[in-house]
Amino acid sequence: FWQAFYPPNGWRCRCGVIALxxxxxxxxxxxxxxxxxxMGWELKLVSKKTGEMQNVATFNTGTTKVAxxxxxxxAPGAAYHPDLARYQGTLQPLAQQELRG
Numbered sequence: 001f002w003q004a005f006y007p008p009n010g011w012r013c014r015c016g017v018i019a020l021x022x023x024x025x026x027x028x029x030x031x032x033x034x035x036x037x038x039m040g041w042e043l044k045l046v047s048k049k050t051g052e053m054q055n056v057a058t059f060n061t062g063t064t065k066v067a068x069x070x071x072x073x074x075a076p077g078a079a080y081h082p083d084l085a086r087y088q089g090t091l092q093p094l095a096q097q098e099l100r101g
Contacts, residue, residue: 001035003075004057010069035059044070 007015025032038059044067046052057073059066087095 001039001059003078004039004073005059005068006075006077008072010072013069013072042067046070
């Protein structure tokens with residue numbers, strides 16, 4: 001779910017994320033579930049002029065369906081891939097360790 005719906009999810013989106021530990025989840029009475037078949041993709045119109053279409057992420061619970069705006073179906077932090085070859089000297093191994101995980 002978070003690979004496609006991590007905020008922001010569109011223009012003027014003010015959504016936020018709060019990380020919760022397992023203890024926080026239990027204390028709040030929440031339940032973590034797999035998004036399973038609720039996740040999907042659908043084509044949305046990008047431009048009436050050109051007819052261009054683009055896939056956007058959707059999440060359908062059966063009673064509620066949400067979708068990101070066109071071009072926002074990804075997690076910006078996860079999508080960042082720096083050019084590690086540009087780091088030189090003693091900084092290179094540190095950058096590779098930190099940025100590759």
